[in-house]
Amino acid sequence: MLNILLSGVGGAMGHMLQTIIGEDPDCQIVAGFDINTDQDTPFPVYSDLSQCAEKADVIIDFSHYKAFDSIFGYARDTKTPIVIATTGLSEANLADIEAGSKEFPVFRTANMSLGINLLAKALRDMAGALEDGFDIEIIEKHHNKKADAPSGTALLLADAVNDGLENKKDYTFGRYGRDCKRNPQELGIHAVRGGTIPGEHTVLFAGNDELIEIRHTALSKKVFASGAVTAAKYLVDQAPGLYNMEMLIDN
Known part of the structure; x- marks a missing residue:
């Protein structure tokens, strides 16, 4: 026992x-x-x-x-x-x-979550292959009582992406202002809070004329x-x- x-x-x-x-x-x-x-x-x-x-x-x-x-x-x-x-x-x-x-x-x-950790492993492999020509953003959503932002999981996924890159990215936490043109060296991390969302994380690879989204949703x-x-x-x-x-x- x-x-x-x-x-x-x-x-x-x-x-x-x-x-x-x-x-x-x-x-x-x-x-x-x-x-x-x-x-x-x-x-x-x-x-x-x-x-x-x-x-x-x-x-x-x-x-x-x-x-x-x-x-x-x-x-x-x-x-x-x-x-x-x-x-x-x-x-x-x-x-x-x-x-x-x-x-x-x-x-x-x-x-x-087993799924999140398997996703992190996959991101390490994907990131290197998509390093040239793709911007990378992470969007996380949680319930309105969550205190910390961004979530630890968003940082875990960002670290996994960076582990797979030859040239490491700088984390940008949200954007605001009139001069926020994206820097290619950025990895954007964005936090959404509302309702009773247990947890949703999306990793977005945005290239020229193509878009790859990988999402994990915890249903409970x-x-x-x-x-x-x-x-x-x-x-x-x-x-x-x-x-x-x-x-x-x-x-």
Whole structure:
């Protein structure tokens, strides 16, 4: 039985993970972490993890980026493997992840969807072939409660494109003004927010007289929750190091 500490219990992804894990006979949530401890859950929820007495095999973190220091500090102190799905992390946070992964297993990805990560792999191959003569733009759409922009997934896809290019692009986040003629060195990234959109990402290759669009649409948050549980099962058997979804896919 895989014992999980769930960070971000009260959020939409936290509720979805409770459902997914509850349906998995090989997993159980033994404790939760959330700013709001008044939760209707069969496990204890802590706002201060120093009070947590339960032993977890792995942490799944879908909390707000402001909670990162608390949850990652606990993982580092207890050497508990952690799956990080929180986006909006700072450069300092990423440096902490890199340092911590030398001591215990850390899994980080901007998107837990298998489809998105396969798309990222494909973009690396496509980008090099389309480097000459094509402008590249990324449009991402999310629900109106998403705090960070652009999405971590949009940046993941942009990085994948750049990995495949000989001449790296400069990221341009939206455009506004009277003198915004496109620079060939740009890779445009645009964020749309509205309604209850779970997540949609489009990568656009615009050439002379031809247009290639690749789109991934998440129809529910279930794909992300399922991916996080798969990552947790993978991570507990790994040595200290920094892991991602592409490594899981290739495993």
